[in-house]
Amino acid sequence: MRLAETVTFGGSGLNRAAELRGDAAAQAALLARGRVLAVWRGKPLTRGGEGLGWLPSDSVALHHGRPPVFLGFDEDHPCFAVDISDWVPEAGAEAVQAGFLDQSEQHHPGLPRDLVFAELRAVMLRLSPREAELAATAKAVLQWHRSHGFCAVCGAASRPTMAGWQRACPACGAHHFPRTDPVVIMLVTQGNRALLGRSPGWPEGMYSCLAGFVEPGETVEAAVRREVWEEAGVRLGAVRYLSSQPWPFPASLMLGCAAEALSDSITLDPAELEHALWVSREEMVAVMSGAHPRIKPARQGAIAHFLIHNWLADRLD
Structure with missing residues (x-):
């Protein structure tokens, strides 16, 4: 990209x-x-x-x-x-x-x-x-220190070392390193439309790209397909990586991808999504400008906003 x-x-x-x-x-x-x-x-x-x-x-x-x-x-x-x-x-x-x-x-x-x-x-x-x-x-690193003060091997209190980039256990000698959680976030498109969703509890009208954590033993592409299927019931074909974003809330790495939808019927998982819908490119222009009557754009500064903005500008290659 x-x-x-x-x-x-x-x-x-x-x-x-x-x-x-x-x-x-x-x-x-x-x-x-x-x-x-x-x-x-x-x-x-x-x-x-x-x-x-x-x-x-x-x-x-x-x-x-x-x-x-x-x-x-x-x-x-x-x-x-x-x-x-x-x-x-x-x-x-x-x-x-x-x-x-x-x-x-x-x-x-x-x-x-x-x-x-x-x-x-x-x-x-x-x-x-x-x-x-x-x-x-x-x-991200300070939050890791606050939440990982004890050794995951033996349970003893650990201490920071290496200028804060490791924690060492004085009891068993284990070393622990700051954690980063990989998350896929995907701009799913079908022709001239993109898929948006909103999670329960979000501000009224706010929509974004679908996202989810990568599971152990899973590729980025597989995680994209699984998350979209689980959350919205949409099957995907080609998936390609675009860009990443450190997201320190608390410590994720957002892996931005583009994905082509093979189906368009939406079946929601209500535990994950409150609503999802297809939005045309023309309608998305109104969304991103804040002029849409029902849909508010993804938060500016987040990678979802970045991906949608560059999709509209035809700069995703």
Whole structure:
């Protein structure tokens, strides 16, 4: 695909400098002169929602944080991330997940007023490609540390190593690595039409491409065919890979594909989809412009929006 890595969170050429992760002395020196992205309960620190809010390593906001994770170099700037989720905001300021997107923001009293913790979904379109990659990496790896604190082999508490890119078990010696879950997301077409669906609980009118997790022992192509059949009862023929997107909610890799439908009758799995329908190319133009009376477009910044937009522009080859 000609524009494969221009999707949000796409590759920005970040130098992750993996060769430095096991060098404790180098890590200490880099941290001393580097900059740190604080993340609170999955929310990165932002500067008024218009960019990431970087801190020096001795910032008061980081004093009760967990061990830093080395993200790599932005130009010649060493970048780290620190989880400060144990910090408790003042009364009434805690985030409350309200429906599809948490719009609340939190301010740490030790930081300037323009620095706030904000939901990544809400600010991702206002980040540069490099900032987006750094934020996605930080959010996913820090969430993995929070949810994988114990050894999967023997159950003992594990500890972070390799600048945050491994966890080691002191009891049995096992090593564990950050998890990324592969998910197929597919633009299913038949002639001049594309298949859209909506999951239960989505905002009214919101539709997107069908998607699902890849199962063990399954190819990407097989996963595309299985998911569309299971969710919508549509049989597929040719499947081709188009583009991928890191999706740190919490830690998926979206594998964008195009698929040709062999049938068009829809039979829903109500546990997966609330509704699905075929949308003509002409009607999809109205959907994507926000002018359709019933259907709202896929969220801007998500790979579904990216795939549909480029299908309409005839740039999927």
